[in-house]
Amino acid sequence: xxxxxxxxxxxxxxxxxxxxxxxxxxxxxxxxxxxxxxxxxxxxxxxxxxxxxxxxxxxxxxxxxxxxxxxxxxxxxxxxxxxxxxxxxxxxxxxxxxxxxxxxxxxxxxxxxxxxxxxxxxxxxxxxxxxxxxxxxxxxxxxxxxxxxxxxxxxxxxxxxxxxxxxxxxxxxxxxxxxxxxxxxxxxxxxxxxxxxxxxxxxxxxxxxxxxxxxxxxxxxxxxxxxxxxxxxxxxxxxxxxxxxxxxxxxxxxxxxxxxxxxxxxxxxxxxxxxxxxxxxxxxxxxxxxxxxxxxxxxxxxxxxxxxxxxxxxxxxxxxxxxxxxxxxxxxxxxxxxxxxxxxxxxxxxxxxxxxxxxxxxxxxxxxxxxxxxxxxxxxxxxxxx
Ligand code: PHE
Numbered sequence: 001x002x003x004x005x006x007x008x009x010x011x012x013x014x015x016x017x018x019x020x021x022x023x024x025x026x027x028x029x030x031x032x033x034x035x036x037x038x039x040x041x042x043x044x045x046x047x048x049x050x051x052x053x054x055x056x057x058x059x060x061x062x063x064x065x066x067x068x069x070x071x072x073x074x075x076x077x078x079x080x081x082x083x084x085x086x087x088x089x090x091x092x093x094x095x096x097x098x099x100x101x102x103x104x105x106x107x108x109x110x111x112x113x114x115x116x117x118x119x120x121x122x123x124x125x126x127x128x129x130x131x132x133x134x135x136x137x138x139x140x141x142x143x144x145x146x147x148x149x150x151x152x153x154x155x156x157x158x159x160x161x162x163x164x165x166x167x168x169x170x171x172x173x174x175x176x177x178x179x180x181x182x183x184x185x186x187x188x189x190x191x192x193x194x195x196x197x198x199x200x201x202x203x204x205x206x207x208x209x210x211x212x213x214x215x216x217x218x219x220x221x222x223x224x225x226x227x228x229x230x231x232x233x234x235x236x237x238x239x240x241x242x243x244x245x246x247x248x249x250x251x252x253x254x255x256x257x258x259x260x261x262x263x264x265x266x267x268x269x270x271x272x273x274x275x276x277x278x279x280x281x282x283x284x285x286x287x288x289x290x291x292x293x294x295x296x297x298x299x300x301x302x303x304x305x306x307x308x309x310x311x312x313x314x315x316x317x318x319x320x321x322x323x324x325x326x327x328x329x330x331x332x333x334x335x336x337x338x339x340x341x342x343x344x345x346x347x348x349x350x351x352x353x354x355x356x357x358x359x360x361x362x363x364x365x366x367x368x369x370x371x372x373x374x375x376x377x378x379x380x381x382x383x384x385x386x
Pocket of ligand 1 (some may be wrong): 026027028029030031032106149231234235237239294325326328329
């Protein structure tokens, strides 16, 4: 294959730091703040973390390097990349087409969960979520997800924010936003870790996170850890192929991928440090699963001094993380439409946002208007149980 010649017309990341910020922005997401802690909590703590680290190193990282390299070699959207690189016209582009569809469908429910996170920033500002009784925080969460208008409107707010950044383009929009957001994310995370670690009895939470009990390991937990490694590093959906296509020619791909992987792992572990010591300190259960974020955490914050300040910070952190991930999820179909159909970036973005609002509404309404709509016996989005 000939060496790629970058198309000067094509937008891309402009600085080495920008590449890291954008790629890390994609990897860091609700996966770190929600999925990782809830899965670690339900799968026995440290032993799950151990398997997850091994899966990330052995499976996640190599796939990430390959995807980024493919994108950079072809300098095109995910489908065109596989079409260009496949030997003898083999139909590998079909795998990328599925990736574009997967990124779109993930985005359809991710925007809903992100909508709850955005809503929680404002709700915690008002102090309405503060109660040490998980029964009360659970009712507050149920009230939000069963209200069709609140669910839809918060999803639209998320789509508008992400769509507006995508409209600005790859360098000005994605790179510009993530370069500003990622440092803020780390500062908030560190503040929350210090808060959690200085609570009485914090050691128990740390032991849960770092002292492996290998008897708790099951085959199912190993499979879950591998799935998490894929989801965390945003691989298998054309995301890293698309971002790789915006990498600078002089960017060292394996080194960048390793740095992003390490930083992403650090964010997950710090999120665990911010959450588990506090959960144990106030006598809550770490095994709540997905409701950990929206039901247990508010109750934990309510139990500490200045709880609502820390709660606002916590949900701001989750919102920033989710935004970076959503930028990369939306960029996949936008780049595809833009480069394959000749639509302008603006038109491609508006169409993607419109379709996401339409298809995503089935996720937003899955706990209210569409609660009883169950094709094949399945709810449209088991978002709160994800
Ligand atoms: N990595 C993101 C997270 O942890 C999710 C994601 C998956 C983003 C796939 C892009 C593609 O939340």
